[in-house]
Amino acid sequence: MRRAWRWVIAIAVAGWLPVFFIAWWWHASANSKNPYFPPLSKIWTEFKANWIFTLVPVHVVPSLINLFVGFAIAIVLGIGAGTLLGASRTGARYTEPLIDFIRSIPPVALVPIFILLLGLDAKMRIASIAFSATFPILLATIEGVRHTNPVLLETAQTFRLTNQQILWRVRVPYAKPTIFAGLQVGLQIAFVVTIASEYLGSGFGLGAFTLNATDSFLIVDAWTGVILLGVLGYALSLVFDAVERVSLRWYYGQKKLA
C-alpha cells in the first residue's frame, strides 16, 4: 500500500509539468490566428487522421526499415572490425587517426556525397545510415576491447587461457558496457541521418512528408509530422535503454555492489 502511494507520488511529480505544458498549449493556441502556430486541437484531429494509422504504412514503415537495416549493418561492421582492431595494438594505432577524422565529419554532411554516388532511393539512404552509424560503434568497440581490467587478464593468463580464449571469453564480454555506449550514439546518428536522407532525397518517408508539408504550407500536417518524429525519437531511446538494461544486468549489479 505504501509502495503504491510512493509510485503515485513519483508519477505525479514527474508528470505535472508535461501535463501542464500540453494544457497550456491547448488553451493558449485555441483561438490562434497565427498561421504558423495553429490550435493544438486542430493538430490533434489531423494527427489522428494521418497517423492512426492511415499513412503509417506509406511513410513510417519505410523510414523505420531503412533505419533498422542501416543500423544493423553498422552494428555488424562496427563490432566486427572493432574487435579485430582492438585485439591488435598496431592495427588500432594505425587506423585510429583515420577513424577519428571520418567521425569528425558531421554525419548529415555525408548524405550529399551518398546522393551523388547512389542517387535518391532507399539504397542511398541505407548506405548513409550504415556508414555514419558505424564509426561511433567501431571506436567504442576498439576502446572497450583494448582496455580490459588488468586483474581479469592476469587471472585468465594464470589459468593458461589462450589468446583466442582471452579475446572471446574475457575481452569482448567485458567490453559490452563500452560497446553499448557506442551503440547508443550510433542509434542517435542513425535516426538523424534517416531523417536527413529523407529531407534531402525527396519522396517517401516521414521526413520527406514533413518537409514537403512545410514547403506546401500545409502547416498543420507539418506539425503532426514533427510531433510524430519527436515521439518516435523518444520511443527509440526508451527501447534502447530497456535492451541495454537487460543485456548489462550483470554490470549494473556489480556497480551497485561497488
Place this chain on the structure above:
Amino acid sequence: MKSAVSRIPAGVVTTVVALLVWQLVGSFGPLHGDSFASASQAITGLSSLARQSDFWSAVAQTVEIAAIGFGISVLIAVPLGVVIGLSRFAYRSTKFTFDFFKVIPPIVIIPIAILAIGPTLEMGIFLVVFANIFSVAIQTAYGVRDTDPVLLETMKCYRMGTWSQIRYARLPAAASQISVALRLAASASLIVAVVASLIGGAPGLGQLLGLLENAGKTSQAYGVVLFLGIIGLLVSRAIVLAQRRMVFWSGK
C-alpha cells in the same frame, strides 16, 4: 629496417596510405567517374573554393551560428541547471520533460523552425540552443545534486549562506560534469550549425554543400566535406586541451 618505419608517427603513415588508396580507388576503381572525386580532385576542389570569398563567408557564418548558439545555451542552461539541482522537487519535476527534449534531435524541428523563423542565421542559432540546452541543464543539475552532503552540512554549521554554498561547494562539485556536458555541446554546436544550413537553408557551409551537390560540382562538394572533417577534428582537439586546463583537478 623495421625501426626506421616504426619511427614515423602512426598518423602520418595512415594519412599517406589513406590518401593513396582514395586516389587509386577514384582513378581506377568502379567508382571512377563524375559522381566520385579522388583525393587529388577533392583537394583541388577545396583549394579552388579557398580562393573564393563566398567560401570564407560561409565558413564564418557556420562558425558564428555555432559559437553564438553555444554561448546562449551555456548562459541559460548552467544557471537553470543550478537552480533545478538545488531542489529535489524541481529536479524530479523537470527530469522527464528535459529527458524527452534531450533525446529529440534538432533536425526534427527544422520544418517548424523554417516556418516560424525562416531560413536565417537566427534559425540556426535557435536550433543550436535547442540541441544543447536540455542536456547541459540536466548534467549541471545532476552534478549540483551530487555535492558531498557532509561538506554541505559543515557549511550550514558555519552558517554560510546559499550563495557561498553554491560558489564554494556546489559549483566545484559539478564542474567536471558541466565540463563534460560543455565538451559534448561544443562539438554538437558545429554539427547542428551545418545541419541547420544544409537542411534548413540557413546561411553557411551546409547550404554551400547542398548547392554544389545540386550543381554536380563533385570535387568541390568533396572539398567541403573534407574541410568539415578537418575543422571537426581541430575543434574536438581544442576542446580536450581547454578542458584539461580548466578542470585540472578532476584528472580526466
